[in-house]
Amino acid sequence: MGVEVTVKKNLWISLWMTLVTTAIFGVAYPLAVTALAQFLFPSRANGELIERDGKLVGSHLIGQPFSSPWYFHPRPSAAGAGYDPLASGGSNLGPTNKQLIDRVKADTAQLATENPSVPVPVDLVTTSGSGLDPDISPAAAEFQVHRVARVRGIRESDVRRLVAAHTRPRDFGFLGEPRVNVLELNLDLDFSFPRKK
């Protein structure tokens, strides 16, 4: 076979191969997975959305911003203006970047005022990779227990009980890290100890 013939022949095969395999792997396969997923795991396949009073208030998996002292605060977020799922991502600040150091310094200083006796847990002053991190570490939750209890006028032990209820251990005992889902915790907080209006 001459070179030209080889090229010409394989060129046509390339075209047909792309079209046929796109139909299989680019269309049929994802549609099949979608159908199976919607049938088998309808909630999971749609983002584990949380409904409250007939209104969607968030997803179990996606963090939300909280800033008032009434609530547990999530980690700082670099996604858009904060926890914007259309702009997921981290700060991408390098370890020697002055911006990072200054920001952490400022956040640390502020947090230190509310709980001066304990050093600030690192996750509370660092942004996550996704900017949508739904969790904080148990240490970060513990750091805020005092404030939340004080502001809400409830016992710290009650708050701790709620924190414990929303703490997930490592998967299978060794994968990942223990973590506290902030949105779930705050919703439960509002539910268990409604704020006096």
Added chain:
Amino acid sequence: MTTVSHARATPLTDPRILQRAILDSFAKLDPRVLVKNPVMFVVEVGAVVTTFQWARDVAGHVTGNAFGLQISLWLWFTVLFANFAEAMAEGRGKAQADNLRKARTETMARRIREDGTREMVPSSALRALDLVEVGPGEFIPGDGEVVVGVASVDESAITGESAPVIREAGGDRSAVTGGTRVLSDEIQVCITSNPGETFLDRMIKLVEGAARQKTPNEIALNILLAGLTIIFLLAVVTLQPYAIYSGAPQNIFVLVSLLVCLIPTTIGGLLSAIGIAGMDRMIQRNVIAMSGRAVEASGDVDVLLLDKTGTITLGNRQATQLYPAPGVSEAELANAAQLASLADETPEGRSIVVLVKDKYGLRGRELASLNPTFVPFTAQTRMSGVDLDGQEIRKGAYDAIEKYSSAFGQPVPKEIKDVVQTIANTGGTPLLVARNRKVLGAVQLEDIVKGGMKERFDQLRAMGIRTVMITGDNPLTAAAIARQAGVDGFLAEAKPEDKMALIRGEQAKGKLVAMTGDGTNDAPALAQADVGVAMNTGTQAAKEAGNMVDLDSNPTKLIEIVEIGKQLLITRGALTTFSVANDVAKYFAIIPAMFAAAFPQLEVLNVMHLRTPQSAILSAVIFNALIIIALIPLALRGVRYRPLGAAALLRRNLLIYGLGGVIAPFIGIKLIDMFVAVLRWA
């Protein structure tokens, strides 16, 4: 045949060799020559660049230009050292070529005209197919074949062997070489080569390295080295922008120093020396390799075809035992055997005489009074013997004697038939002795396996090389000797075609085959084999067909040839590994030195604690140059070779040249740094 290598090698420390090598080192600075060695060429370019920059600095009255001068000088030394290595490797060959050239001096030859008259012509006027006559004391004017006569010839000019050799018309000992001298008798020689193409001419070219071409492995290695050079060139060239980004741009001396230290100058500088030295080592063992490729291939050999006779066994079979027939005394048989052998000048015949003398005390007798008629061996009768006093005494192979006796109603006794069978089964050769057609008994001739061969073959086996014995014996005999000698296989009743088929078969399996040969009928097999070693005593055809000629005509040398081939490859690999491994230390010397001023924190990388940045860089460059000189002896002598399996060999060499290559420069550079301090160079 001798197994001793001749002390024809001039020692390397010979002042003439040294002197010439030093001069050649400068001549080789010619970029047109050096460009063939990309690594050293880059160093030379670097040296030119730094020298030029230094000159500009001096002209511009830049202070502190001593550093530039020192770097430039050491870079030039690096190139010179590499050139010196090559020149040294060539030196011995050149010295030898000079000696050979003396043998080539013009002689006058007596050419025989068509009409039979003689004319005197200079040897340079001789052409192929000319017929010349050479008498005692005369030099043979050119390569050729003896066509008439027998003569003893002094071939020491070529072989270094002082004992004369016999050259005679017809058969496998007819080839003579130009430049050798006839000692006795007169021969007529048909010239086979034109001037400038003689064996001597070719040999001169080979030992001089003039005809040297890069071998396949060398080419591949050169590509690797060139590739590495380009990569490091990239690493260094791109370092400058990174340095500029970091706010610490570097001067040209430092960058060139880094480059030269990183590119594989050690192996680059020694590579061709290693190759030349490999050829040279062959020559020192009196083997002329027609190409470097052949030397290299000998390291790869998987199968050695060894002729039984002369290689595995002592040249000839020897009589070891007499077996008298029933009713015949041993003394009677001994007596007859001796008589039948007295005139037999073959080694077998002589060995019978010796055996009888040693064992039965029968001394040679003056037979002239008995009026003997010696009957020589002929192809028809296949017997030899003597007629005297009406007695017909004969000895010969079983078949021949059996035919001779039974034709006269004297069958071979059963006992003797059994003995003959036993002898054959154990690898011996039976001869029968008959008097007046009556079988007196049998003589056992045996092959004597050379001492130490079994160990040799065991070593070869450990190296992964199979040995196959080639013999004309029948399979039974062959098997017995093969067992005794410890070879891995044998080819019995071998005809030239069988040998050829064996070689082709092994090659088809992907194996490389080496063999020796001397006869004209060996020529095709010699040509087919990957390594074909022709004996210098052999025919011209055999010498043409092989890719090596053993001047000692010692077939056992094939084993040494294999070892030299392996040693050559190992030396290359070892120095390449060493060279590359060296780079680790050089980085730790140079990188912190480059950036110490801008970033003192990088000082932690200065694990050798070199005193100053300039000293660190200079020390690395000096080490890089000196290591070439330090390794020249190793490159020329070759890495010590041990007959070990690949795994053991690799482990050993990796440890020495790999790990050693990582560690050595750390020590070396540190030491040089201390010297530099003492000498206040930097």
Added chain:
Amino acid sequence: MTAIGWFQIGVFLAVILALTKPLGVYMVRVFNREPTILDPVLRPVERLVYRLTGVHEHLEMPWTDYTTAMLLFSGVSMLILYLIERMQKWLPWNPEHLGNVTPDLAWNTAVSFTSNTNWQAYVPETTMSYFTQMAGLAYHNFASAAVGIVLAIAVIRGIARHEAETLGNFWVDLTRCLLWVLLPVSLLVALVFVSQGVVQNLKPYTTVSLVEPQMVQVTGADGKTSTETVHDQKIAQGPVASQEAIKILGTNGGGFYNANSAHPFENPTPSTNFLQLVLIFAIPSGLTYTLGRMTRSPGHGWAVWAAMAALFLCGAATAYWAEAQGNPLLAGVNQAAGPLQPGGNMEGKETRFGIASTALYATVTTDASCGAVNGMHDSFTPLGGMVPLINIMLGEIVFGGVGSGLYGMIVFVILAVFIAGLMVGRTPEYLGKKIEAYDVKMAMLFVLVGSFTILVFSAFSSVEKSGLAGISNPGPHGLSQLLYAYSSATGNNGSAFAGINANTLWFNSTLGVAMLLGRFFMAIPVLAIAGNLARKKITPESLGTFRVTGALFTTLLVSTILIVSSLTFFPALSLGPILEHLLMYAGKVF
């Protein structure tokens, strides 16, 4: 560092080890066209594909034809991806009504996905429609992975065959790889992912009301900042699980979302994270066994595996150690590991993964040419970030990209065999094949293309205005960003020190060139070696043969890789991450 963290790394390697043989054997069967249990379902589909595309099932191709077919397929499918991106506005499944992708970005993305790089110079949530993601990007995750695998198979055949002119049939290998290897695993894994919370739908993005509306500072187009109250959160949806499975399995790494595998919808739990890690290494690790099996030297396959495993462990340990140390510049912050927190350098990392899972992920994704990330490498500590960088610079041969990792490793095997093989006193042999000038030339070309592309582009960028403009982290870290970008593109990794602003003409074009060089100009020399090796005779093994099995060979291979590669990049690294590390501990910020 915690014991549990180390345990996780150990368990991970053990799982990979356990998967290697079964997967390797399965791939041998698939590519040798031996029967498998999936034949009743897949064989009819396979035949249909050949009928529709005009492939002759039994035609064998020499290496030149094989290469031609590979290049044509990549070229044509790349063009079609470009067209899909440019026309997505008019194509189905675009509930957010995203516009057509701009030409330069479409081009960059097409190159990136065809070359198995999956470098993403865009925010997917607001750029790519569901159709583009499925039929364009996810499809190329399948196709480019399959191309990589079949190239490795062709190279293995080149080693295994002797006195042969051909390496197999590209189209048949491609089809079988897609149907038998990639499809079944992806299907299964996609469903497992969904069960863990990875979304899979074609719905428009969901708007939810924030529990606590937030006042945020917004910078308007005029540069003035104003304060706004945000009441809602718009959550991006999509057919994620189906893409996630092949993104990981095919070491593609292109995220459905911008945050990639750090995004909770792509990687919701530590379990999915672990599954992703396993899937990244699964095929590359299995291929080492395929190599051993097809060349009838299982020991060699394991020796290569061991070299990979050793390099992996070095990387993982270093990254884990470095990240666990935290950032010394963060005063007053508790970075110590304890029962209540992972500690360490948490900037850019997810709470659920912590230090160990993220350091491990970064190591794995760059050992392989995956490029998916579950944390931001740009925010790693200097040495922690150097591990992924070095992994890519080594050529992603530590298990490596599907197929490309193995053939890259084979190039190093050839170099190791050549350099050290001489030391046993024979012409170097690799599994009975003599390694000669041509093979060395091609191997060096392979190494050269990689080094050249990385070093020259990043060197140029480090002094050029357009290059410097992309740097977001000043100081030595900026140099690391540039090195990482070009290494990632050349190595077809796709991960980034993502702060770099690479969506510019300079970066889009040079990174595109780097991706093409790194994929195709490195594959061609390897195929040339394969073609050349196939033609050679096999010298039977003897005691004198250089063994490519056992601990000695593994050590040799690892040393060769480290010396050849790290020597090339050491100067650059010393001014990037190493310098940054030293300066960081000296208290310097930029």
